[in-house]
Each structure stands twice: as C-alpha cells, then as structure tokens.
Amino acid sequence: MLIEFTLNSENVSVDVPAYFRLSDVLRDEFGLHGLRNACRKGYCGLCSVVLDGKLVYSCLIPVFQIRGREIMTIEGYSKTDDFEDVYKGFKKEGVHLCDYCAPTRTLTTGILLDRYARPDEHQLMEILTTVTCSCTPYETLKKGILSAARFRQRRLQ
Ligand code: FES
Numbered sequence: 001m002l003i004e005f006t007l008n009s010e011n012v013s014v015d016v017p018a019y020f021r022l023s024d025v026l027r028d029e030f031g032l033h034g035l036r037n038a039c040r041k042g043y044c045g046l047c048s049v050v051l052d053g054k055l056v057y058s059c060l061i062p063v064f065q066i067r068g069r070e071i072m073t074i075e076g077y078s079k080t081d082d083f084e085d086v087y088k089g090f091k092k093e094g095v096h097l098c099d100y101c102a103p104t105r106t107l108t109t110g111i112l113l114d115r116y117a118r119p120d121e122h123q124l125m126e127i128l129t130t131v132t133c134s135c136t137p138y139e140t141l142k143k144g145i146l147s148a149a150r151f152r153q154r155r156l157q
C-alpha cells in the first residue's frame with residue numbers, strides 16, 4: 001500500500017503492508033533510529049513520536065492510519081529552538097540520560113512543555129512517566145524539566 005504523509009516537515013511516501021507498525025516503518029524505511037522499539041506493547045513510551053501535534057506510541061499505530069497526516073520524530077525536533085531549551089535545561093541540572101532513552105525523553109519533555117509552560121507537581125509526574133526509566137532519579141529529572149521550562153519562558157518573553 002502506498003502511503004503518503006509529512007515526516008519532519010517533508011512530504012514523503014512509502015510502499016509497505018498497511019498493517020506494519022509505524023515504529024518499524026520509521027526505523028526501517030526512513031532510518032529514524034531515535035525512537036526505540038522496546039516493549040512494542042504501549043508500556044514504555046520509548047517509541048513516542050508526534051502525530052498531528054500530539055504524542056503517540058508509534059508501536060501501536062498501523063502505518064495506514066498516518067495517510068495524509070504529519071509526523072515529527074526527535075530527528076526533526078532536534079532542529080527546533082524548543083529542543084535547545086530542553087537540552088540546556090537537562091545539561092544545567094546534570095541530567096545524564098543513557099543513549100537509549102535520551103532522544104525520546106527529550107522529545108516528550110519538549111512537547112509536554114508546550115502544553116504545561118509552568119508544570120505543577122501533577123503535570124511534572126505526567127511528563128516524567130511518559131517514558132520508562134528506572135536509572136535516573138526522578139528528583140534530578142524534575143529539576144531538568146523545570147530548568148527547561150524556565151529556558152523556554154525566557155526565550156519566549
Ligand atoms: S515500544 Fe511502544 S510503548 Fe514501548
């Protein structure tokens with residue numbers, strides 16, 4: 001099935017079986033390896049991408065559903081000013097993520113900070129738990145997220 005869509009601001013097409021997972025197509029057909037196929041069951045969040053402005057788990061989406069829609073992955077997001085805010089916020093607070101989760105953690109944090117410009121405790125937990133990680137302390141991550149939010153607020157003032 002030929003599927004046309006927008007990927008990281010470019011019009012693209014791919015010819016694959018309609019039931020293929022979006023995560024597999026993005027990785028295998030487009031070489032976008034920032035997202036991970038970890039659990040493949042909607043538990044870990046490591047396959048998150050942005051679909052029409054909203055975070056989704058790409059392992060749960062059959063590729064035919066993205067016809068005519070817009071996808072952004074960390075590879076596209078890393079070219080934005082929003083990415084810089086998250087990068088600087090994490091760096092300032094000494095958030096050292098592993099290579100496995102860092103791309104998706106950065107993407108999900110940035111996208112959720114669009115929604116929660118000054119996240120409260122509840123919103124912080126939502127941002128934290130979007131991606132599974134048991135090796136970086138939540139307190140460190142929280143500081144990084146709040147610092148990223150401050151960088152963004154200053155830039156947008
Ligand atoms: S690989 Fe998609 S949620 Fe874990």
Ligand code: FES
Pocket residue numbers: 096097098099100101102132133134135136
């Ligand atoms: S820092 Fe990457 S999974 Fe915990």
